[in-house]
Amino acid sequence: MKIVITTYPFGLHDPRPTEKLKGFDVSFNDIGMKYDKETLCNILKKKQPDIIIAGTENYTPDVLDLVPNLKMISRVGIGLDGIDFGECKKRNILVTYTPDAPTNAVVELTILQILNMLRKIQQVHMSVSAYYKWNRYVGKELRDCIVGIIGCGRIGTGVIRVLNGFGVRKIFINDILPGKMFETVNVTPTTCKDIYATCDIISLHIPLKDQFVNNTDFVDYDNLICMKQDVRLLNMSRGGIINESALYMWLKDHKKACAAIDSFDTEPYEGKLRELGNAYLTPHLGSCTFTSRLDMELGAAEEVVRFINHIEPINKVI
Amino acid sequence: MKIVITTYPFGLHDPRPTEKLKGFDVSFNDIGMKYDKETLCNILKKKQPDIIIAGTENYTPDVLDLVPNLKMISRVGIGLDGIDFGECKKRNILVTYTPDAPTNAVVELTILQILNMLRKIQQVHMSVSAYYKWNRYVGKELRDCIVGIIGCGRIGTGVIRVLNGFGVRKIFINDILPGKMFETVNVTPTTCKDIYATCDIISLHIPLKDQFVNNTDFVDYDNLICMKQDVRLLNMSRGGIINESALYMWLKDHKKACAAIDSFDTEPYEGKLRELGNAYLTPHLGSCTFTSRLDMELGAAEEVVRFINHIEPINKVI
Numbered sequence: 001m002k003i004v005i006t007t008y009p010f011g012l013h014d015p016r017p018t019e020k021l022k023g024f025d026v027s028f029n030d031i032g033m034k035y036d037k038e039t040l041c042n043i044l045k046k047k048q049p050d051i052i053i054a055g056t057e058n059y060t061p062d063v064l065d066l067v068p069n070l071k072m073i074s075r076v077g078i079g080l081d082g083i084d085f086g087e088c089k090k091r092n093i094l095v096t097y098t099p100d101a102p103t104n105a106v107v108e109l110t111i112l113q114i115l116n117m118l119r120k121i122q123q124v125h126m127s128v129s130a131y132y133k134w135n136r137y138v139g140k141e142l143r144d145c146i147v148g149i150i151g152c153g154r155i156g157t158g159v160i161r162v163l164n165g166f167g168v169r170k171i172f173i174n175d176i177l178p179g180k181m182f183e184t185v186n187v188t189p190t191t192c193k194d195i196y197a198t199c200d201i202i203s204l205h206i207p208l209k210d211q212f213v214n215n216t217d218f219v220d221y222d223n224l225i226c227m228k229q230d231v232r233l234l235n236m237s238r239g240g241i242i243n244e245s246a247l248y249m250w251l252k253d254h255k256k257a258c259a260a261i262d263s264f265d266t267e268p269y270e271g272k273l274r275e276l277g278n279a280y281l282t283p284h285l286g287s288c289t290f291t292s293r294l295d296m297e298l299g300a301a302e303e304v305v306r307f308i309n310h311i312e313p314i315n316k317v318i
Numbered sequence: 319m320k321i322v323i324t325t326y327p328f329g330l331h332d333p334r335p336t337e338k339l340k341g342f343d344v345s346f347n348d349i350g351m352k353y354d355k356e357t358l359c360n361i362l363k364k365k366q367p368d369i370i371i372a373g374t375e376n377y378t379p380d381v382l383d384l385v386p387n388l389k390m391i392s393r394v395g396i397g398l399d400g401i402d403f404g405e406c407k408k409r410n411i412l413v414t415y416t417p418d419a420p421t422n423a424v425v426e427l428t429i430l431q432i433l434n435m436l437r438k439i440q441q442v443h444m445s446v447s448a449y450y451k452w453n454r455y456v457g458k459e460l461r462d463c464i465v466g467i468i469g470c471g472r473i474g475t476g477v478i479r480v481l482n483g484f485g486v487r488k489i490f491i492n493d494i495l496p497g498k499m500f501e502t503v504n505v506t507p508t509t510c511k512d513i514y515a516t517c518d519i520i521s522l523h524i525p526l527k528d529q530f531v532n533n534t535d536f537v538d539y540d541n542l543i544c545m546k547q548d549v550r551l552l553n554m555s556r557g558g559i560i561n562e563s564a565l566y567m568w569l570k571d572h573k574k575a576c577a578a579i580d581s582f583d584t585e586p587y588e589g590k591l592r593e594l595g596n597a598y599l600t601p602h603l604g605s606c607t608f609t610s611r612l613d614m615e616l617g618a619a620e621e622v623v624r625f626i627n628h629i630e631p632i633n634k635v636i
Contacts, residue, residue: 111429
């Protein structure tokens, strides 16, 4: 069985995920960053894997056509938007993922970026470096804010738990599955429209696409202009959930508003949001902690070993 | 009664504190920053106030000599290190402060800087601006850390409350008054020596000086070298508690360690810590939120009005 690891990093900070795959024919991503489509196709064509340990690359029919032997995609992470489920099913390709591993790392980045935006820390950091200025920016306290959480799955409920530790005044929530809200306390279910109109902080914790939903352009210009002038908006989920061009236009004209974005339509991101002081950009750091990476990589490697040994997978998608 | 407001800002973001003082002879700090000693002395000599609404300036005997009519110092904020209590007592000058107002703002900045250091967000922000690089820094999760809190007063206990919301693994605490710890849950009292040796994060929430203690150089080079190689150290309290030159030398030689410093020996700070990527510096932002500033300024103004109307002060220091 030939295993190709397309994601990067893998086994970089802890040897255990690589050790799990000892004895198998494994090749690693050696360019140190996410493959673009051309590189991915070249690698797959050349290596002809039976199993891919995948990152966020897109596995569309034309890519899958290049690997007729492929039997399994073991996704390091949770987002499944890059995978064409229908095609994988048709071709009898098993897809697994590691849905629990990144949860806490993303929760902590979300809280971090909420606080950063409230205290203008990006502006502070900029002024600290080359030309330190003693600008005592007056910020806002999280405790005083009304927070809206859209999507109350693993990450959304984790964020709510921490927000309660801060004693946040009011938390509005919205989820397509009302039953999911049972794990949250001190929250008020409401519509997205009401969240847009009333919240000081709005954080999205929904998938871009999976077997059941397509949340592309979930937040578009029409929604953005309904938000408060000084709203802090977060997308720590997936690029595409907030329309990037609409966000750029809106942030440019609404300097008091602020958005923290961790993932983008195309990564590495090279777009226009980089020009804006009120865009707090991070390079898809959500899951980038030692614990989360280890759990994701180990989880993905273990699914591969299970598959090879004909053992039932733990987190099978299709 | 002549009132001189030396602190800045005052009444800038909300008119209510200034409105409280309507009808009195009030002058404001119009240079938009903290007075240096020379400016302070010139202003005081010229204005001859009965009452000072003060920031963190130093009121030493030679400064007090310039204002023989002074009857009250109403401190906007909590730190009292700048005030010579013996001299004020001798001269029959009432000193009040606003100890509760900044608590939550400082708690939130502390948590923010802990998370920033764990995820290397300063480096991310630097790379985002001029030359955005797709560096997926792998960080550490707060939940996995052992945290040491030295000083369990208003702010220290607030920090512990929020840390518990994050589900932090272990919290060690130390306070000179063991009785103060009753308000904290899930904590283990221990010595400072043990905190230095075992904690991943160490945050100081002690005064520099007050009537009872002098914590100058509380953390010196000898203490720093006992800490973990990748410790995250915070001083959101007062400059001087961690010796600045020792901290510079130590951070320079220990690149995996990191310190977040919000207040300095001399402010505005222009020292060598600015050269270091592992020094997360903020310009004394602890209390800089709208709520905290409003509560501090309003509290200080109300103490002045009480004094003028011969009503007992609420937060009298001496």
